Structure formats: structure tokens, C-alpha cells
Amino acid sequence: MYQSAKLKETTGFIADYAAVLLGAGVHCTRVLRNSRRICEAYGLELTMTIFASNIILTLSDPEQDEICTEVVHIRQIPVSFELNAELSALSWKVFDNKLNIAQVKEEYSQIMQKPRMNNWLVTLLVSVANACFCRLFGGDLGSMGLVFVSTFAGYLLLRFIKKLGIDHSLAVILVSFFSSFTCLGLASLPVLAGQVNVTVAVATSVLFMVPGVPLITGVIDMFENHVLIGFARLMRAILIVLCLAVGLSISMVIFRGSLLL
Amino acid sequence: MIEETIIRALCAAFAALGFGAVSNPSRRSLPFIMVLAAVGYALRYQLMQTLGFDIATATLAASLLMGFGSLWLGGRIRCPMTTLYIPALLPFVPGMYAYKAVFSIILFMQNINAPAEAFLHLNDFFLNIIVTVTVILCMTVGASLPMFIFSRRAKSLTRRTANKKTIFRG
Numbered sequence: 001m002y003q004s005a006k007l008k009e010t011t012g013f014i015a016d017y018a019a020v021l022l023g024a025g026v027h028c029t030r031v032l033r034n035s036r037r038i039c040e041a042y043g044l045e046l047t048m049t050i051f052a053s054n055i056i057l058t059l060s061d062p063e064q065d066e067i068c069t070e071v072v073h074i075r076q077i078p079v080s081f082e083l084n085a086e087l088s089a090l091s092w093k094v095f096d097n098k099l100n101i102a103q104v105k106e107e108y109s110q111i112m113q114k115p116r117m118n119n120w121l122v123t124l125l126v127s128v129a130n131a132c133f134c135r136l137f138g139g140d141l142g143s144m145g146l147v148f149v150s151t152f153a154g155y156l157l158l159r160f161i162k163k164l165g166i167d168h169s170l171a172v173i174l175v176s177f178f179s180s181f182t183c184l185g186l187a188s189l190p191v192l193a194g195q196v197n198v199t200v201a202v203a204t205s206v207l208f209m210v211p212g213v214p215l216i217t218g219v220i221d222m223f224e225n226h227v228l229i230g231f232a233r234l235m236r237a238i239l240i241v242l243c244l245a246v247g248l249s250i251s252m253v254i255f256r257g258s259l260l261l
Numbered sequence: 262m263i264e265e266t267i268i269r270a271l272c273a274a275f276a277a278l279g280f281g282a283v284s285n286p287s288r289r290s291l292p293f294i295m296v297l298a299a300v301g302y303a304l305r306y307q308l309m310q311t312l313g314f315d316i317a318t319a320t321l322a323a324s325l326l327m328g329f330g331s332l333w334l335g336g337r338i339r340c341p342m343t344t345l346y347i348p349a350l351l352p353f354v355p356g357m358y359a360y361k362a363v364f365s366i367i368l369f370m371q372n373i374n375a376p377a378e379a380f381l382h383l384n385d386f387f388l389n390i391i392v393t394v395t396v397i398l399c400m401t402v403g404a405s406l407p408m409f410i411f412s413r414r415a416k417s418l419t420r421r422t423a424n425k426k427t428i429f430r431g
Contacts, residue, residue, distance in 0.1 A: 026343075030341065030343070078284070079283070079285070080284065080285040081285060081287065081340075081343075081344035082285050082344075084343065084344050085287050085339070085340045085341055085344050085419060088419040089421060092419055093421065096420070096421075116285045117282055122282045122283060125278060125279040125282040126279045126280065126282065127279070128275055128278075128279050129275055129278065129280050130276075130279065132275040133272070133276045133352065136269060136273065136276065136302075136352065203357060203360075204357075206360075207356045208280070210356035210359065210360075212350070212351040212354040212356075213347055213351075216347050216350060216354075216397070216400070216401055217347070219397060219398060219402075220343070223401070223405065241356075241359045242363055244360055245360045245363035245364055245367070249364070
């Protein structure tokens, strides 16, 4: 049924599919399940080993007694829940409708080409979100306003830094410093001095970069026995939190000469 | 109390929407993410304020409700549970405690020659790190539990055909 070239093509597709899903922040069990589902539709068997930055997968055709192995880098793409949902739905479509590999690839490329949410809208939503977060931590209206402005400025800087291709940890330090510095600077203006809860505002101004998604998926991976990648995701998240604290510390020392809020 | 709960629920809904927006959610899932976050946060706040629950237990109860909610809503809009409950859980991430823990380490190191002061910062570190870890564990376990209990349904939420009786072994 399968010639080697066809098996190779399917293996290449599954490798890319799994690498995109893992890069998009999907937990390992779902990646394995979706990939196996597609393989099962073609009568193939899949074995996959997932590391923090690579995947090794082997597809075997029991009828032809052929195997094909591929090693692929996990794609460094932003987290995307839409890719998670659409690529999961694609795996079911292949399983239920027995699409051939050319049809699957076409649908896959259509999903991959879907545009992400508008950047300006995301910036606005993140700023509102962080201002609301400030309210949840006991901030008043004034501190919510400060957090909104500093988050907006910080997120714009983050977008700019990402375009330059600077390392993410360094970007987090810079943005954390910039956001908290903006917040402290605005709070020290004579108009606002003594009018807002500066402590809560400054502490919240950097929280929009807390890596919530890797923290949650990391724990899910650990519970589902994918300890290696779960641990890697958690360590990456902890590193980001450390970078946040470093950026905030620098602006605290500049403004107040102390780390105490 | 009711007014404060409603305000906090709305803030949690917008926080989930905004923090979730960074992770490119499906357009159709946005209202459901907001509803899950609002209901979950309101429950957690009420449990802590009215019944005196601690933050970890209240988070566990709220995230369990959100897990079941995402299982039900995920089937209606054909989205995996995780794409609904992860963004909805983002306002629950104890970011403040996490970096207070980091600050405590820095302050501990700065006061290493003043044992009394250093001990206070060490104490702060353990307090904050324990809360951070416990809350993250509780919210993940609570929201994921329905996925394990109703695993067959949870696995086929994105399936578009009526042929749901075919069992996939994976």
C-alpha cells in the first residue's frame, strides 16, 4: 500500500504538525493523540519521543514492513489557542473522512495562514486586562490608569523588541524595566503624587508578562507523565519571572534607592 | 459584598480576555472564556470572603467548576477544553506571589550579614513560594480533573461529524 516516498511524505507532515502544535503551547498528550489519530487513518503506527526543543518520531507501516524516522526542531512560534483548536479538528477530519495526504496538507496550510488577532487590538486588550488585574489586587481607579498607560507603553516596546529579534529573556528584562519605570515616573508627577496607590500599581505594571500558559501546560504535562518537557516549560516560566523581577528591581533602585515597595 | 463580587468578576473576565488575547484564541471562544473567568473568580472570592476558605482550596473549587464549564462549553463550540480554561485561569496565576518570592531572595542576599532581617526575608520567601506553587497546582488539577473523569468526551470535543461512536484508541 505505501511506497517509501509516500511514507516519508506522511512522516514529514506529521513531524511538522507535531512541531507546530508543541511550539503553539499545546500539552504533549494532545500532540501525541492528534498525531496518532492521523496516522491511524492511514493505517500507520506512530512512536514519538518529545524533548524540550526536538521531537524524534518513527512511523511504521505494518503491512509493508517499512519504517521512517525523522528528527525535527520544535517550532519557536507564539502560543496560539486557535492553532490548537483547528489542528485538533483537522486530525478528526482526517480520521473520519479519510482525506488523502495532499488534501490534509492543503487544509493544514490554510490553517497556518490564518492571520493572528490585530496587534493594536491585542495591545489595547492586554492594557485593559492588566488594569483590571490591578483592581483585583486592591488598586484604585488612579492606579488602574497608571497600569493601563505603563502596560500599553511596555507592550508596544515588547512588540518592537520582538521585531528586532532580541532574546526573549533580555526583552522581558527591558520591558519590565520600562513599564515599571513609566509607572513610577507617572506616579511621581506633582498632579498624581499622593493620589494613587503606587505600590499596587508598580507591582502590577509588569504582571502582563507573567508566563501563565507555560506554567499551566507545564503542570499538565507533569501530571500526564511527560515530566521532561513539563519541567522544561516550568523552568522557562520561572526564568521569565526572574527576568521580570530583575527589570523591576532596576527601576526601583533608580527611583527609590531600595528594592522595597 | 455582592457589588464587590460583581466588580471583581468583571475585572477577571476582562483580565482573562486580555491575557488570553496574547495567545491568539479563536474568536468564537472569547465570550465563553470571559464567562468562565467571571464565574470562577466570583466563586473563589465568595468562598474566601464568606466561608473563610484559604486561597488554595478556594482556587481548587473554582477551577474545578471552570473545568466542568469548559467541558460543557467546549462541546458546543467545538474547542478543546484547554483553549477555554487556560486563558480563563490566567487571572488566577499568582504572579504577585511569584515575584515577591524572587524579591525576597534578593533582599535576603542583601541582608545576609544581618541575621534578624535576613530571617524575615527568608520567611517571606517560603510563604510566597508555597502559595505560588500550591495555587498553580490547585488550579491546574481542578481544571484538568474533568478531562480525566470524562476523558472520552474531552478527547472528541473538536470532532465535527455525527459519527462520534467510532472509538479512537489514542
